Amino acid sequence: MNTVITIGRTFGSGGHEIGRRLAESFGIECYDKELLSRAAKESGLCEEVLKNHDERPTSSFLYNLVMDTYSFGYNSLSYLDMPVSHRVFLAQFDTIKNIAADGPCVIVGRCADYALMDRENVLNIFIYARKEACIKRVMERFPDIKTKEEAAQMIYKKDKQRKSYYDYYSSKKWGHVSSYDLAIDSSVLGTEGTVSLIRGFVEEFESRGR
Numbered sequence: 001m002n003t004v005i006t007i008g009r010t011f012g013s014g015g016h017e018i019g020r021r022l023a024e025s026f027g028i029e030c031y032d033k034e035l036l037s038r039a040a041k042e043s044g045l046c047e048e049v050l051k052n053h054d055e056r057p058t059s060s061f062l063y064n065l066v067m068d069t070y071s072f073g074y075n076s077l078s079y080l081d082m083p084v085s086h087r088v089f090l091a092q093f094d095t096i097k098n099i100a101a102d103g104p105c106v107i108v109g110r111c112a113d114y115a116l117m118d119r120e121n122v123l124n125i126f127i128y129a130r131k132e133a134c135i136k137r138v139m140e141r142f143p144d145i146k147t148k149e150e151a152a153q154m155i156y157k158k159d160k161q162r163k164s165y166y167d168y169y170s171s172k173k174w175g176h177v178s179s180y181d182l183a184i185d186s187s188v189l190g191t192e193g194t195v196s197l198i199r200g201f202v203e204e205f206e207s208r209g210r
Contacts, residue, residue, distance in 0.1 A: 001026055003202055004100045004119065006112040008126040008166070008174065011158035012134030012151075014186050014194075015127040016108055021195045023106040026202075031099055032108040035092065042098065043091035053088040055109060055165045089169060109162070113180070114170035123205055125198055126175060126183040131155075133187035
């Protein structure tokens with residue numbers, strides 16, 4: 001296997017679990033929160049700082065500042081003066097590239113599809129689910145969430161953050177079909193069925209020698 005799989009996901013869709021099980025089925029690594037630990041080591045930033053700014057939205061003005069700085073390199077004065085949240089983005093961006101260079105893997109979230117857009121051995125997947133299924137999963141995962149209304153509000157907030165982050169830092173639109181190679185409603189086939197479907201898609205992709 002030679003494919004790097006990126007997974008975008010709505011909150012409560014099971015994207016993390018699907019990514020982990022998919023990686024296990026192929027015998028490769030899955031990077032989600034694990035990416036933050038590696039980014040901390042490679043960038044010198046504190047891991048706690050990376051966690052606090054993980055997939056948080058920014059403004060279009062600061063996006064331009066970040067990307068201008070990225071094009072000039074990390075040693076520029078503008079990078080040193082940059083807000084921590086944008087240093088976090090750059091650290092994750094480089095770490096994602098390094099992870100993909102190591103070999104096949106699954107990378108969840110963090111604009112990984114955008115960071116790897118120049119690589120040919122990448123498949124970009126988006127996982128979503130029906131509202132009722134997302135609410136059910138969130139209430140099971142977070143015992144402090146007592147009502148469906150609280151769960152729905154949490155889902156709305158998290159998805160809004162992810163959309164803002166993705167739309168500002170990438171040249172694509174979060175959740176839009178044109179941004180991905182495959183989009184799947186995980187509530188139709190369930191976790192195992194979704195993993196099986198993606199696995200088949202990856203195997204077909206590899207058989208075509210792309």
